[in-house]
Amino acid sequence: MRLVIVGDTLLDRDVDGSVRRIAPDAPAPVLEEERVSERPGGAGLAALLAAAHGYEVALVTAIAPDAAGARLIELLTAAGIEVYALPLPGTTAEKIRLRAAGQVLLRLDRGGEPQPPGDAPQAVLDVLREASAILVSDYGRGVARHPALRAAIEAAKAPVVWDPHPNGPPPVPNVRLVTPNESEVRRLAGDAGNGSGLATAQRAGQLLRQRWRAGAVVVTRGAQGAVLCHSGTTPLVIPAPRVSGGDTCGAGDSFAAAAAVALARGALVSEAVQEAVAAASAYVGRGDDMSDKSDAIERVGVQAAGQLVAAIRAKGGTVVATGGCFDLLHTGHLATLRAARSLGDCLIVCLNSDESVRGLKGPDRPLTAQADRSRLLAALDCVDAVVIFDDPTPEPVLSWLRPDVWVKGGDYDSLPETELVERWGGQTVIVPYLDGRSTTKTISEARSRR
Template identity: 45%
Template sequence: MTIAVVGDVLLDVDLDGSATRLCPDGPVPVVDVTAVRARAGGAGLVARMLRNDGHQVCLVTALGRDEPSHRLLEQLSGITVVAGPSGAPTPVKTRLRAGGHPVARFDEGCQCRPLPEVTPDMLQALEGAGAVVVADYGRGLTSNRALRTALERLARDIPVIWDPHPAGADPVPGVAVVTPNHSEASNIAAALRAREPAAPFPEAGADSMAWAGELAGKLLRHWRSRAVLVTQGGQGAILVRESSPAPVQLPAPRTAVADACGAGDKLAASLAVHLMAGRGLEESCRQAVREASSFLATGGVAALPAAPPPLPFPGQETDALECIRQVRQNGGIVVATGGCFDLLHAGHARTLAAARALGDCLVVCLNSDASSRRIKGASRPIMGEQDRSELLLSLESVDAVVVFDEDTPERCLERLRPDIWVKGGDYEAAQLPESALVESWGGRCLTVPYHPARSTTLLAAALARVG
């Protein structure tokens, strides 16, 4: 069964190295960087953790239309991503570490942003999930009214785990568990006290565990959730349930931690797995605390397996992915089209030229010989895929060709994720079978004019007559 992850995504970049000297310009360490690694952050990290553990995952989020968003999508390979437009740059957080210890962090694109849109496809993607993790990173997605209505309805039937953010929206009523850490709970309480001076939220005291238990109870009633789990780092967590007023302390195994990044994400992911499997709330929370500790003990995010490399395209004559990367790095628009292109003719040339005029590069998804044979019949293609590729690449309008072996281009499109998908024909773009897929990452489907009396079938018949 699928676990849906809903929330804000960002690109995390780790710069790892060693520091053995100070900078002569000032008393700061000089880090000799030996490794640079990008990974999905925020809700993307939760999705990646679940997928690495073998679970089916659907990530529902908002994405920008910039180069970091495409780098982020590369880190989400193997995960179904249903995204609306964010209307803002993709946040990038770069961590500098020396000897495994954090030295500095640089944030880009994390400023104020418009509230992202929630599309019907995003709402539809939640249906049928066995559990939902909401990873709120304060970028406004969880404030959307339609999304909140859908999540509140789902919370009546399946486990919904909500990882909150001080700058984010309140959890919807009825969620199974809300999982703030000590700092987040404190900041949320401070914000609530500022908003409602008479609100009975306790000030932090000397006994942090007792304070956490009291605060968890207050937040439970404020959020109307079924449980609140306040994590306390190495001290474990405090669980307060709707069904029982007494706080339960859940100790964490003793762990040496150099970097606690990702522990909360691992906790939320583990809770979703155990609750979806039907385990009790307290048992699931205990197990999630242990698994978050184990995650840190084995290296945390630094030790996460990299996203699996995408499968190579068979017969790829030009490096389409590199072409796309360069175009997007310069802020350009990627256009793609597809077909068998057997016996290239004037109608093809006009269609391809019209498609290329819509953007800054054109990638042709070309049916392989086997694919063309299944679609067109045993006598086709007339020319092999190698010749067809070379002819297409000889046209000024074509920047790259990708050969695919399936009957439809969906898998190819999932890899390329063009901004515009173009087909020639006399039908509406909305009727194209690829429309829903392309629109799921914010792309568009367009058609260009069909040229009657110019077709491969007519040309092949004419050649047969002359012999």
């Protein structure tokens, strides 16, 4: 399966450093450079993200014969991407971000006004004809306007995903999916794009779908997920997983690339959009790390918990932990978890594994496997991470996490973990437990009724 990406590529350069003083000759901060990182931007970033997931990727773009262009080709080919470069008059576009403490102080753009790329060789037209899927990643610099490329894309049998730009041309007719974000929709849809929220996304998305004669338009809304507008009158709303922090630059590229790959596998448009929302959220959650870390998005596992604890402690925050089997999640559990979360800056749930539950509750338990139990817990807004343990007690995992507060729900007079938690200066507390809510009782009642 080969994904062919068509679009404008630029060179992203991040200059990171520290600011400790103001310039004596101007009211400006002085950035002391510490490191410089470079990566492909625009369509090049979309190609990089797709290649990082193991897909065969070809990039059709325009690159000038200059130092920045040579660096782009070097970075792209090193990532295993086949580059089909059209000649580009002028200079390669560059975006240089000067950053301190993770914040952008200034962005310097190079490359000037975009120039129309030169002729497309036959090899470019052949690769489009043979593609399993095509993604047009338009950054408004001219590649998506190229007449020969547009004709080849329109004639292609592969599914086409078009990521538009307000300064670019409309998609060719019969594109399978167009992926504008809310900001782009407001500029592209005219009066229909006025306002914000779900109703505006639906109204503008349907207008653009009809104008462009596209199979579907999905309006991406960042943390609010996406709205899929198709031939039906009722839109499909796909929520996004909760993500803490992260840089959203490149999330749209990740979304579009994931959608194109899913369509190439034969997924329905609705299924492709769901995969794309998850991929974009994962990208934001892990920042510039291109590896697959979906567990970090679901906040399940030792790595997710360890990273969270380190981040909270670096800020001087309070780490709270609680534990249990959570076999059938009920309102008693929810009351305990919410109370525990209110005691600090994050809540980590130490979850008994299936083996551990069987040892405690008997061979008929758990009713719900640990993979499902952990995902349900991680989906709660009061839970920040879940770590699964196999031992009869949570003491080994507590010795690793070293929470500041260890919480149990119920009417315990004492807890065996109290002495352990006190060794590192932590505190054990009990929070109220709702009467009458019990997994064992629920199971017993269900069996008696049967």
